[in-house]
Amino acid sequence: MDGLAGMPELSEVDVVRHFTRLSTWNYGVDTGMYPLGSCTMKYNPKINEVVARIAGFAHQHPLAPAEASQGSLLVLKLFEEALCEITGMTACSLQPAAGAQGELTGMMMIRARLEERGNPRRRVLIPDSAHGTNPASAALCGYEVVTVGSNERGLVDLDGLRRAAREDAAALMLTNPNTLGLFEEQIEEIVRIVHDAGGFVYMDGANMNALVGIARPGDMGIDVMHINVHKTLSTPHGGGGPGAGPVLVSAELEPFLPVPRIVRVADDRLEASVDAPRSVGRVRAFFGNFGVIVRGLAYVAANGPEGLREIAETAVLNANYLAERLGETYDIPYRGAFMHEVVFSDKWQRACGVTNADIAKRLIDYGFHPPTMSFPLIVPGALMVEPTESNGREELDIFVDAMKSIDREARENPSILTGAPHLTRIGRLDEVAAARRPVLRWKPET
């Protein structure tokens, strides 16, 4: 039975109780430490929520004429300028709705530039430690994906890169710091290799939280990048979005930025312009995720240059502290000077018959959100931990104690781990049965 007739009929208080109850079944950053690697689950300042709800922002229509919307246009311009300063890039578009869309936009710009030069080329190089959106975005631009290996230190293998760059490569998509939490020390050489071969370097800025105020992609010679406002600049993840994935480019790629561009037509007057003949076009309706952008701007304004640098320093200090305190309990396959995160593995616990998933589920019982496990693909049994700056020493120590205690349990009584979590409303769900016979919606019983 479809149509409106199947929909719920409830009083307001019923609705409020239902969703309040659902909320208590969730774990958020406000609940406790959320060390989900590569997702930068930092504290989301409440003032940003107040700012985004100011009527002048929340109720401004995107198609109101420019003279009616100077406040919104100025927010966009100021945020573009702040991001250019933070990254050292020349120009910015706030259009992309999320990091993955930023990647897609960036790769389209590279392709458009190469087409102008006469040959779009065929391949895009992606390190084996990369996030899965990189290859998917490159493929959507019509490119074949070539994987570049990592060396024994977990950094891009330069010889492999040199060989691959010569083979019709349009671009390298590089995450720096990479998903192992390591800074690509040879960044200058990496960029030189790709540029000498006539390609471009795309930087996935997912891990910028380690670098704000410390080092700038523009100074490294990066041609185009995106930044995740919902990671680095603190906007809430909302149970899986919304995010925002602004793209930033060098002067050479600026003409290809998506439309509309925010342009100054007079000292105090801004307009949204679609007059950009070399642009890749529009990547979403209107102006991007304005409500996310205004929160990001509030964060930049509140912290200022000093505050932003201290955030990066603290995030890096916290990751190194965890690596140091847990490095003898959990294997760290690629050791180095960590930036924002550290990747442990379950290698030493596997002998007791437990896996990274068991460790992660047991952490829930200790009151923590589990780390990331699905990548990097080059670490079997990965536990990718990103503490962010939003945890003090006391919280980190409690986390360390929990991880050590779980290691002891793995040795003494592994079934505690394999049966975890024990303290949640429900236990581990049968994902196999769910995928074999998917039930993706409610239907009235017949």
Add this chain to the structure above:
Amino acid sequence: MAQNPEDCHYTKEHEWIRVEDGTGVIGITDHAQSSLGDVVYVELPGLGDTFEPGEIFGNIESVKAVSELFMPAGGEVVEINEDLTDSPELVNTDPYNDGWLIKIRLSDEREMEALLSVTDYEEYLKEEKEK
């Protein structure tokens, strides 16, 4: 663990093929199903599709992985295992019999000569394990 049957030919991509009256029955090996884990979905070609040896003819999925299926030999698809739509777990529980994937009309039965015998395949598995 299911025994690898002697009447099948094997590939290094872990498919098997059994010839019955000019028809090739194709599936994945016990080793393949156990490394893949619980199979949740099998995507198979349409009847009448033709493939060269080594071509991809479908995908097999667990909850968190997808593997491509490669043709052990060339031919035209004459039957697909409809039971897998509702019970993909047959690939796990009975990879060499009820968990078969497709049947093809073989283009050239001599292609079997290029495939591995059960002894060669088990030897290959051992080598891979030692790597």
Add this chain to the structure above:
Amino acid sequence: MLGTLGRHDIEELFQVIPPPVRLRKPLQLPPGLSEPEVLESLGQLAARNTAARGFRSFLGAGAYTHFAPAHIDALISRSEFFTSYTPYQPEVAQGTLQAIFEFQTMICQLTGMDVANASLYDGSTAMAEAVLMALRITGRKRIVVAGSVHPHYRDVTRTYTRNLGIEIDTAGYDTGSGQLKAEGFSLDGTTAALVVQSPNFLGGVEDLAAWSLAAHDQGALLIVVVAEPMSLALLRSPGDCGADIVVGEGQSFGIPVSYGGPYVGLFATREKYVRQMPGRLVGQAFDGQGRRGFVLTLSTREQHIRREKATSNICTNQGLFALMATIYLATMGPAGLREVAEQNWQKTAYLAGRLEGSRDAGLRFSGPFFNELVIRLRRPLPSLLARAHAEEMLAGLPLGDYYPELEDCLLTCVTEVHTRADLDQLAEVILRS
């Protein structure tokens, strides 16, 4: 903590960064502000928007001003919802997962389709994803898009497909009715999909059932775009009309217009195409003790597993905004939704009635409408817009930038938030300008 690391200075942690690329000066940004200063400074920016002065807006065109009950914001402000991430760990994310399952269910009910995903970025990208899906399903290379589909949506589809070697033909609208015109384009055996928006960008309600037959005759899919989903409460559902994929913008369901985003993209299709869908899906599952819960499922379609062969590069959905829409729909229920939709239509009809018989302004098209009208004006548009502005109104969207042949026309949207007095005042401005 530095001591634990055997370090003396935080600087030592950054020694791996080559000196030439280290930033040796502070970022050139204004110094940090206190909380009241942040509020003051951003408040001043907001004050430069007309919404700050309470202008009544008659703008629609893909972003609709509807009333949102207060408890929606109260509920999404529960930080367990808004400070969590994608529910990779179902045991501690049942709130998000169940809400998405309810969202998927209600989007199916509204659109008349079998399955809906956990949402995409917005309506425009949802349409582009639908086109990519139709290309995958049919293996064909040509798309026909109605010219009365939202111009931004058409632009985004063009951007997404520009490197895929496909052909996009645009089908014109009937200059009398404002609906998709049967002549001037062809559907054939090479066509992957016909894309139709209803109500369309010019406010017109399309005959979806007829277009479904025409598309299916050629083995092409019908993609229906719904930019104003409130209309679904009044019109025959796209699924019932034969649509293969329904995409749309869910902003109308309790989400503020917020200068264009964030919104929530809707995506629904037929059961048989579920494995070709982009984006996240939530499914029902049971734990070892038989307790019911929800998990992300069919993930093998997605980028984190299938990488370059994924159905889309999308990673996140718009979780929090899908939640807003879910709360809105659960609150309104069938009767509430129908009432809102009826008010939209009746108030729009009232404005149309006010213009009837005028020599200075009138409806440009004769076809059925929902809550948007194209109004043709005898006298120049700028003076009307200025006059409306003086009376603190945004009278509508001038169409000349999008459709040069409609440069004397205004696209005006009326919803339940407008009072009779608002409509009378707007009519006066239009008739006197």
